Amino acid sequence: MVSTRSKANNHASPSATQAEAETGEKRSQPSSSSPTKNGRSPKKSKKEKEQDVAEKKEFEVAVQGQPTAETRKEENSVGEEGVKDEIAVSKDEGDENKVEDREDEVKREEKKESGEKDSDDEPRHGTLESGHIYFLYRPKVETEEAESLDDISKFHILLIPQSGKHSQGHYHRIIEVGKKKLPDPxxxxxxxxxxxxxxxxxxxxxxxxxxxYTYETxxxxxxxxAAAxxxxxxxxxxxxxxxxxADSPDHNRQRDYKTLLAxxxxxxxxxxxxQVQKELGIEEKGAVVLQVKDxxxxxRGNPRAAGIPRGKRAQYPQHLLDIFHNRRFIPSNPVSLIDYPGAELLIITSPHELHESLGKNGEKVEEDLDHSSAAEKVSMDDALKELGLSKKEFPEDALEGNWA
Known part of the structure; x- marks a missing residue:
């Protein structure tokens, strides 16, 4: 028996028409589902659905030259389901990553509290950490507007790491600077x-x-x-x-790990x-050497460092105390040494050109610093927002070079 076709079949492919003529049989359209014994169709996987739609589309193209609108709609529907599945999977993976990050954070805190040694608690060379830095000053009590260093009560460096073990969340360190300014460049x-x-x-x-804030006396x-x-x-x-x-076993001592805050x-x-930046000793690009006190x-003598009571000094675990080896001051390496409130520091000038201060590969390190800084340029509004502050409470005049 030779199959007959309607006018709509004029677009059918020659190969398909010839194949049907030779067999003398009309191709049957593939079924979209196969019922089970209880008369219900089992839920199909995305791959099975795609295969069914592909077979259905192939049949319609062979018979009438193009798939029906219903088949196209079904094909799009399966594709959308796939995208939704991928988004769901991605979301699940993101949630899992957040959980893992939080678990890692908890583990680090547990190690810190127990005094257990962390893999980053060993001195090393190279770039130890990178992130965002802020310089802030606070006017004296009952002084709403500062006009010079004489009107300042405190000067702070705020470090917000974006790499290393503190790259997640909003980890930060607040460093109070003596003399209310950086060392003279x-x-x-x-x-x-x-x-x-x-x-x-x-x-x-x-x-x-x-x-x-306000307080009673x-x-x-x-x-x-007033606010900072x-x-x-x-x-x-x-x-x-x-x-x-430091490459020599005889010379691999802590003092070989000089650490710069560039x-x-x-x-x-x-x-x-x-004038604000000039009086505070802030350069457009600069560096200071950081040392930590045991x-x-x-x-004793000069400098006395912060000279705070023993009970308020950094409570280091034993493995960090061991790095001092009876020296009063050592480089701030590992970075863990400034992760403890009460850590007393020495902030020292670095008189050389920046690339010279950064060592053997200093030019490359400085280029990386330039690149990262260019990628992080933000408006004054964004800078305040990053700190969770508002213009109303924190005047931005200082970010324009004027005392506020």
């Missing part, structure tokens, strides 16, 4: 003390640290402390240039750099 050797005043993992705590009554003013924002690296002596300012721009060593 032009000095050959100037030392200023610093103190890790706070370490946190929640952006909301920054408002508590830098926001305005017995003699003067209610006193008001951000003076600059940029990208930083903690970098330990390789000392060739930074490049992204806000304010070059045009807005003003909390068990008594302060």
């Amino acid at each position: 032009g000095a050959k050797h100037q030392v200023i003390w610093g103190l890790v005043g706070g370490v946190g993992e929640d952006k909301s705590t920054l408002k508590d640290s830098f926001g305005a 017995k003699t003067r009554g209610t006193r008001h402390q 003013r951000p003076a600059a924002r940029g990208h930083y690296i903690l970098h330990s240039p390789r000392d060739e002596l 930074y490049e300012i992204t806000t304010p721009t070059h045009e807005d750099f003003g 909390p068990n060593a008594e302060s």
